[in-house]
Amino acid sequence: MTPVLEVRDLCKTFTLHTIDGRTVVSLRGISLDVAAGEHVAIAGPNGAGKSSLLRCVHRTYLPDSGSVALHLPQGPVELTSLADRAMARLRGREICYVSQFLETPPRAGALEVVADAARRRGLAVDEAGDAAAESLRRLGLDEALWDVDCGVLSGGERQRINLAAGTVRPPRLLLLDEPVSALDPANRELALSLVSSLTSQGVAVLAVFHDLDAIRQLATRVIRLEDGRLVASGTAEEILDELEAVS
Amino acid sequence: MATAVRQLLDDPHGAAPGILDETAKREIRRTTLTAVCVPGYQVPFGSREMPVARGWGSGGLQVTLGLIGPDDVLKVIDQGDDGGVNATNLRRIVSSTVGCEADTDTRESTIIQTRHRMPEEALDERQVVVFQVPTAEPLRGVQRSSAECDRMHAEADYSAMWVSLYEDIVRNGIITTSTGYPVLVNDRYVMATSPVPRWDIPRLHQADHLNLYGAGRERRIYAVPPHTTVTPLTFDDVPFEVEYVAGARCAYCGSDDAYLVEAPGGRFICSDSDWCARTAADDSDTARHRALAPLAWLPDPSRPSVKSKPASLLTGAGSSGPAQLPVRAAPAPFDGGDWMLKVDRVGKIFGAGDERAVAGTGPTFGTAVSPLTGAIVAAWDVSFDVAPGEALGLIGESGSGKSTVLNCLIGDERASTGMVRLASVDAGQTDLFTLSAAERRRLRIDTVSIVYQDPAAGLDLRVSAGGNIAERLTAAGWRSYHDIRRRAAELLDRVEVPLSRMDDPVSTFSGGMRQRVQIAKALATGAPVLLLDEPTTGLDASIAAGVLDLLRGLLRERDVAAVVVSHDFAVIEALTDRCAVMQTGRIVESGLTDQLFHDPHHPYTQRLVAAARR
Numbered sequence: 001m002t003p004v005l006e007v008r009d010l011c012k013t014f015t016l017h018t019i020d021g022r023t024v025v026s027l028r029g030i031s032l033d034v035a036a037g038e039h040v041a042i043a044g045p046n047g048a049g050k051s052s053l054l055r056c057v058h059r060t061y062l063p064d065s066g067s068v069a070l071h072l073p074q075g076p077v078e079l080t081s082l083a084d085r086a087m088a089r090l091r092g093r094e095i096c097y098v099s100q101f102l103e104t105p106p107r108a109g110a111l112e113v114v115a116d117a118a119r120r121r122g123l124a125v126d127e128a129g130d131a132a133a134e135s136l137r138r139l140g141l142d143e144a145l146w147d148v149d150c151g152v153l154s155g156g157e158r159q160r161i162n163l164a165a166g167t168v169r170p171p172r173l174l175l176l177d178e179p180v181s182a183l184d185p186a187n188r189e190l191a192l193s194l195v196s197s198l199t200s201q202g203v204a205v206l207a208v209f210h211d212l213d214a215i216r217q218l219a220t221r222v223i224r225l226e227d228g229r230l231v232a233s234g235t236a237e238e239i240l241d242e243l244e245a246v247s
Numbered sequence: 248m249a250t251a252v253r254q255l256l257d258d259p260h261g262a263a264p265g266i267l268d269e270t271a272k273r274e275i276r277r278t279t280l281t282a283v284c285v286p287g288y289q290v291p292f293g294s295r296e297m298p299v300a301r302g303w304g305s306g307g308l309q310v311t312l313g314l315i316g317p318d319d320v321l322k323v324i325d326q327g328d329d330g331g332v333n334a335t336n337l338r339r340i341v342s343s344t345v346g347c348e349a350d351t352d353t354r355e356s357t358i359i360q361t362r363h364r365m366p367e368e369a370l371d372e373r374q375v376v377v378f379q380v381p382t383a384e385p386l387r388g389v390q391r392s393s394a395e396c397d398r399m400h401a402e403a404d405y406s407a408m409w410v411s412l413y414e415d416i417v418r419n420g421i422i423t424t425s426t427g428y429p430v431l432v433n434d435r436y437v438m439a440t441s442p443v444p445r446w447d448i449p450r451l452h453q454a455d456h457l458n459l460y461g462a463g464r465e466r467r468i469y470a471v472p473p474h475t476t477v478t479p480l481t482f483d484d485v486p487f488e489v490e491y492v493a494g495a496r497c498a499y500c501g502s503d504d505a506y507l508v509e510a511p512g513g514r515f516i517c518s519d520s521d522w523c524a525r526t527a528a529d530d531s532d533t534a535r536h537r538a539l540a541p542l543a544w545l546p547d548p549s550r551p552s553v554k555s556k557p558a559s560l561l562t563g564a565g566s567s568g569p570a571q572l573p574v575r576a577a578p579a580p581f582d583g584g585d586w587m588l589k590v591d592r593v594g595k596i597f598g599a600g601d602e603r604a605v606a607g608t609g610p611t612f613g614t615a616v617s618p619l620t621g622a623i624v625a626a627w628d629v630s631f632d633v634a635p636g637e638a639l640g641l642i643g644e645s646g647s648g649k650s651t652v653l654n655c656l657i658g659d660e661r662a663s664t665g666m667v668r669l670a671s672v673d674a675g676q677t678d679l680f681t682l683s684a685a686e687r688r689r690l691r692i693d694t695v696s697i698v699y700q701d702p703a704a705g706l707d708l709r710v711s712a713g714g715n716i717a718e719r720l721t722a723a724g725w726r727s728y729h730d731i732r733r734r735a736a737e738l739l740d741r742v743e744v745p746l747s748r749m750d751d752p753v754s755t756f757s758g759g760m761r762q763r764v765q766i767a768k769a770l771a772t773g774a775p776v777l778l779l780d781e782p783t784t785g786l787d788a789s790i791a792a793g794v795l796d797l798l799r800g801l802l803r804e805r806d807v808a809a810v811v812v813s814h815d816f817a818v819i820e821a822l823t824d825r826c827a828v829m830q831t832g833r834i835v836e837s838g839l840t841d842q843l844f845h846d847p848h849h850p851y852t853q854r855l856v857a858a859a860r861r
Contacts, residue, residue: 017850
């Protein structure tokens with residue numbers, strides 16, 4: 001089966017010109033595949049390169065070398081060299097990225113943010129509004145908060161808005177970076193079951209969770225990163241047991 | 248003055264006496280001929296000193312003297328009156344100089360010099376009417392610069408004129424311009440009508456006689472030849488009307504279909520003294536006169552007022568204008584090379600030297616000043632393209648060349664090198680830099696819109712908010728007053744300007760409101776390319792946020808290709824998906840906006856991002 005996402009030898013180094021050109025190496029040659037309906041969880045300590053990997057796939061970071069191929073019905077697309085405009089259009093349409101902290105435009109309400117995401121997916125204006133409402137309801141966001149500036153909401157509320165925007169329609173590839181870190185148990189359950197249902201609908205998910213229970217519950221496969229390298233890959237049990245044994 | 252005239256007439260050399268010599272007459276005839284060939288166009292001529300003061304008919308007098316011969320019969324009227332002092336004097340000067348006959352009977356005269364009236368009597372192809380013109384330039388009231396007036400005539404760019412009509416209707420419910428009503432001659436030139444009352448305007452259309460206009464002070468001669476189309480400027484849905492007082496009748500001759508003026512005691516009398524006297528004496532063809540009178544243009548008292556409250560404009564089911572406000576279509580294919588605006592290697596050098604000035608400038612050298620020639624390389628090798636529905640940011644510090652690039656795009660500045668193309672112009676084949684200034688200006692009407700940092704640069708502050716939008720719409724050919732009103736109301740509503748302020752001059756608006764009006768104007772014709780030059784920089788923080796949110800919403804709902812120039816990363820981040828970073832005239836880095844913000848590569852971009860974090 002062809003994977004949805006194919007990452008090969010991905011390297012990323014930051015050069016900090018503001019500090020005498022110091023370099024910080026983040027990824028040292030990562031290769032991995034994610035297939036449709038597969039949930040690959042990335043585990044590893046702080047600074048291992050988990051988020052960098054997600055961001056390199058999303059092109060928020062521009063990788064130095066290596067390849068990131070996204071397989072679309074019309075054929076594979078190399079994301080690292082894709083024209084900016086094409087990448088901008090792929091984003092939100094085929095690839096959705098849910099970051100740990102909501103990055104919304106200032107002074108925008110939840111419904112607006114999510115409806116906007118739905119519009120990017122190609123929905124008409126009225127459909128987008130309905131889809132956004134449904135998505136927010138599914139994540140249990142109080143309707144009284146829908147038109148409040150997202151910037152003033154609590155961390156957990158913002159995180160749910162973020163997730164709602166990323167999943168308002170199932171994308172081809174879903175990138176999750178700690179999407180439930182600020183949620184209370186009940187809302188966390190809602191969020192996790194949503195991700196799980198998306199996976200079963202055939203969405204390819206690449207996720208970072210610090211919370212090992214979430215990984216156990218959702219991941220079909222786990223990879224472990226350390227110092228920018230992929231050091232292990234296997235089922236949740238194999239990797240997590242190993243991880244817990246180490247700590 | 249009488250002595251001077253006598254001296255002129257008393258030619259000591261025994262040659263034929265005259266005021267103009269043959270050379271002068273020839274020049275006037277030649278100018279007149281040109282004027283007849285190009286109806287409505289003001290032809291310059293070397294206006295001579297006349298034995299009357301300028302402003303007392305010196306222009307008309309020169310035209311008359313240039314044309315008249317001993318066989319002609321001259322009539323001179325002042326406001327229709329043969330007996331006025333000025334009319335009498337002019338008649339005496341000309342007839343005694345030329346030796347022609349002078350008469351007050353319109354029917355007998357071949358040349359009729361007039362101030363501010365057309366004779367009531369029907370005129371035929373034998374006759375020439377010479378108008379004395381105080382102000383030849385119809386655009387003088389809306390444009391003070393003569394050079395700009397000339398340009399507007401050359402490009403038939405009369406939107407400023409239309410705006411003044413629009414403003415008149417908004418303020419007064421009717422077009423109040425009474426005398427000197429602007430007309431379009433031969434579907435080409437807007438012409439000042441000398442100024443005759445509106446009553447006489449329909450007489451110019453497809454007339455049998457020749458109309459000549461002489462302006463001595465402005466040194467212009469122009470003409471409406473026989474059988475020429477003359478249309479008073481008016482909106483399709485606001486009729487042109489002549490002056491009329493219901494039931495008014497001349498106290499002397501009883502005419503009710505002649506142009507009447509009010510006399511003391513509430514009476515009305517004919518303005519044309521010859522007509523009045525002959526009608527009273529039963530020596531006039533009143534039936535023919537009635538057929539000629541502009542009765543079809545009398546005001547219709549049953550017509551509802553065109554004055555409309557702005558708030559009522561939005562109750563209808565949307566605009567019925569020629570085009571709906573454009574909204575976003577289906578999303579574009581992600582991989583398309585479907586650019587709308589394409590900029591290739593644009594460069595702009597201020598000062599001496601061509602490409603040789605470029606060496607030694609740029610980010611590597613940290614300067615835009617050429618060490619060789621001292622020229623400033625404001626932009627060099629700037630390339631980007633923008634697709635419909637996409638916004639591209641240009642960011643950089645002051646002096647990095649952002650605005651120079653934008654000014655080259657819009658045509659305010661002539662680029663030194665490079666190429667700019669628009670997909671909608673000649674299917675993207677034509678370099679805009681090769682177009683004439685007029686063609687580039689035309690593109691600004693409905694193809695490329697710009698929002699300046701300073702609203703005064705994009706708006707006429709003396710004109711109402713609606714009028715500013717009307718300027719763009721009339722330039723694009725809108726001629727329905729109500730459609731224009733409705734579209735303007737929709738736009739102002741969209742940019743959240745209270746409709747109650749629609750008819751107020753923009754000079755009474757706050758900075759943020761002015762900027763909103765400027766944005767509405769830029770959107771009026773649905774131009775596919777929108778350039779935003781520091782759109783929020785001049786505004787205080789809370790107002791800037793509101794305008795930014797508005798722009799974000801507008802860019803989201805429309806398929807425009809936008810270029811946003813700003814030094815503020817927050818503006819670029821809020822509005823654009825992609826951006827290019829400029830330093831000392833070069834693009835040093837470009838990419839997805841969030842990538843440039845999170846993973847800047849160039850040292851300058853890193854400094855910029857670090858500075859933006861507050």
